[in-house]
Amino acid sequence: MRLAFFGDVVGKPGRAAVLEHLPELRVRLRLDFVVVNGENAAGGFGLTRQIAEEFFGAGADCLTLGDHAWDQREALTYIEREPRLLRPLNYPVSAGAPGKGAELYMLPDGRRVGVVQLQGNVFMRQALACPFAAADAALDQMPLGTVADAVIVDMHCEATSEKMAMGHHCDGRASLVVGSHTHVPTADTMILNGGTAYQTDAGMCGDYDSVIGMQKEMSLYRFTTQLPGERYQPALGEGTLCGTFVETDDRTGLALRVEPIRMGGRLSAQVPAI
Amino acid sequence: MRLAFFGDVVGKPGRAAVLEHLPELRVRLRLDFVVVNGENAAGGFGLTRQIAEEFFGAGADCLTLGDHAWDQREALTYIEREPRLLRPLNYPVSAGAPGKGAELYMLPDGRRVGVVQLQGNVFMRQALACPFAAADAALDQMPLGTVADAVIVDMHCEATSEKMAMGHHCDGRASLVVGSHTHVPTADTMILNGGTAYQTDAGMCGDYDSVIGMQKEMSLYRFTTQLPGERYQPALGEGTLCGTFVETDDRTGLALRVEPIRMGGRLSAQVPAI
């Protein structure tokens, strides 16, 4: 199978990058399944139903969220009706968080792709349950190569250590473990010893002439003055689509190949050759 | 000029990667000045004089540190005698921290290269003075294109936002602003609007079959149990040399070209073509 994951979409330039490039990429890379992290799609803060539907229309099969999941309150109810939208799995059980954090999706041809979103606890605003134990529980429900033809894990967190640890923790049990949240793509795409493709962060889809997608002047004002300044707004230059491409072995679900995707905007372009 | 910066060297595999590749790279890329971040060179924790001298012998012109600067206590005294070793500049003035955080180095041919190390405050263990104000003060002492032929800023911190903000803050005043500390190279090398080359993190020099260079079993034990486990040890597989290459305009000191460097070990190789 051919899978792609795209990192945190930030504001209008991020949405435009997805809407412009994804339909064509889906064909060009013959993608079977596409996941997009949408936690910053609505003006930098959260996701609305309208934006989600645009992403589905452009070729996304599943959307993930993160610590900004509920910045748009409508997501709290929308997620209950939309099985293609996932939030971090590891909310405390007693939290009764709306929606789901892991799902096994059936493709038209019968193949099944599992998606799991986890949120780390190092340097994060919420204190969720152990993401490693949550990963175990979810992956037990969708054994790779038997129940699931492919499994994608979105590890949403700040610390590179927590992400790399999750990669190894899931190694051999997922097709891809890819990080989100830091809004910068990492150059460490590799296949781990057990056959799982890994990238510490897929990077954001947004304008890189910015501070993590937001207007740099606002961010610099806060960093240099420690005063509140104005509410952050997304930078509005051309966005870069950033993601990860994986090709799996149909028999095992493990990765045969993993490459970064970068299209448009400021970053150096990189599109896998098919 | 041709400059290179190499990220946090972690333990023996990181040192081996530097010692093996740097001499040859220095020739092949015709490097005029090389900076290496050595804060994790001694078993993952700090830097000793002996290791520093190996790096100088292999072609490093300047070594930087970070939050692990004093893990080896001998660094507190060694830095006072070794002007090629820098620690974060922005210790509080009243701290009387040993050594320096910025220096203008004279090359044999008379050209001058400034190096500044800053440490961010977001998610970091020490609370230092404002790195942005410190950058202003240091860059005022070494104006690019007049006093300094090139200026390299090592922004040592966790948050991508603080690093990107520093890139823009120094844009037009430095040849290169490059991040360190997260131990994962980013894929966002670019030249900012004002002519400064930028990369959010150069990545570590160390074994990437690990958790940020340390043995993955130990890290996973802590993440999954929250118990102390054993003292972290560096992973011992082949290290990857990770860094950033910049070519500057001799008249302005600004960047004409910036590219990542990756050699050996697990990550995909990338060496600038000259």
Next chain:
Amino acid sequence: MRLAFFGDVVGKPGRAAVLEHLPELRVRLRLDFVVVNGENAAGGFGLTRQIAEEFFGAGADCLTLGDHAWDQREALTYIEREPRLLRPLNYPVSAGAPGKGAELYMLPDGRRVGVVQLQGNVFMRQALACPFAAADAALDQMPLGTVADAVIVDMHCEATSEKMAMGHHCDGRASLVVGSHTHVPTADTMILNGGTAYQTDAGMCGDYDSVIGMQKEMSLYRFTTQLPGERYQPALGEGTLCGTFVETDDRTGLALRVEPIRMGGRLSAQVPAI
């Protein structure tokens, strides 16, 4: 002299406690100078001019703020015109923060009282300059016993360690070092070796049938679900006035006596006997 400091006023019950008890206390304890921390007075978030004037009318001579200083944006301009309002002193110099963080006030009888507000950096949202160095600079401007007849330091921060360290740091140079921010009074009022009165936290003025002054249901919702819930609102039961009373030696400005003040609401009452 007789001085009093009252901790963070939270919402309407906190304001009511101040307005109801302070005028009478000022007479009963023959207070010469009164400081009130007002950072949460406006619905739990920041301070308005109108509320500040109520406090001045009730007997406050000086108001301090903290990490919530600018939650009400009008404080950014109001503080420029109102010398009796102080914000944390240790904003980075380059920040150009409005207002002041230290002031020497002249009483009608000619005696002078210095007030300094500092904000700690451990576990705090802003990264300010070193509060210890800032304390040195401020106290140098108002030597106790010569230039200032009394000096009050409000150390606004989370960690008990940072507060106790500040107490010792200022010992002998201030009449009182008292903490704010945690919204719970501590039972450690004492006179340090050098003669400075000390209390780790004065406690809030607000309803203690709450979570740090805010409605407990809202707080419990967030803690148990890690979901956003509704915007915090102050609890509305009867507030407790919480503060610190100090009597100084007129010749030295050092403390002869220090006692907690607690009146009204849930906590056990304690009013110094005169």
Next chain:
Amino acid sequence: MRLAFFGDVVGKPGRAAVLEHLPELRVRLRLDFVVVNGENAAGGFGLTRQIAEEFFGAGADCLTLGDHAWDQREALTYIEREPRLLRPLNYPVSAGAPGKGAELYMLPDGRRVGVVQLQGNVFMRQALACPFAAADAALDQMPLGTVADAVIVDMHCEATSEKMAMGHHCDGRASLVVGSHTHVPTADTMILNGGTAYQTDAGMCGDYDSVIGMQKEMSLYRFTTQLPGERYQPALGEGTLCGTFVETDDRTGLALRVEPIRMGGRLSAQVPAI
């Protein structure tokens, strides 16, 4: 019943305060059950078997720990053999942490006292499972007034908000919810609406002429320089015994009375009158 809880014992002065005062207090206050937090008893870092046995010998019925639980590695094995020693309950289930975090103890006369230790997640070094859910599970096993004659909850954490929230969360289900970890006693002992006694922090047993029990010079060195300095050592002046006394209603297990205990050293003395 008459219960007492004593906060974090720090080093030799803390141990001396316990050993000197507890035997006499046990008689004078006719205490039925005594809990001591021992996480800093061994030189400030952790607990050894020898020290634990001294505490049992002096009248402690149960010892609790906290984030410093395993600073002395022998605690990892000792706790498996000593049912009177508890660590935070809410380690992730998959952690397999040694020992227990909640226990129902039988008194010689057949009465039963439950003790639960929880660790908060705000500003703490470990990321444990939700302490509120853990509290529910533990309290369900020892219903107050039927299965348990008294229940003591030690909420070990930094943030006053998390502690107050836990108080309300357990209100009506515990005899006492008392905080530890900040090493400063709070002056908010009260009986909550549902009948549970509450104090945000019991305070440490240790020398208060210090920074949270450790030598103030060392702490000030770190705060002012941000350099490592020497390893922290406990301050060695006379310690203050700090704790909480509760008298319960024998029929319900709820609190009839709650008062702080402070004996010796720097803080104002307070011993409940019987």
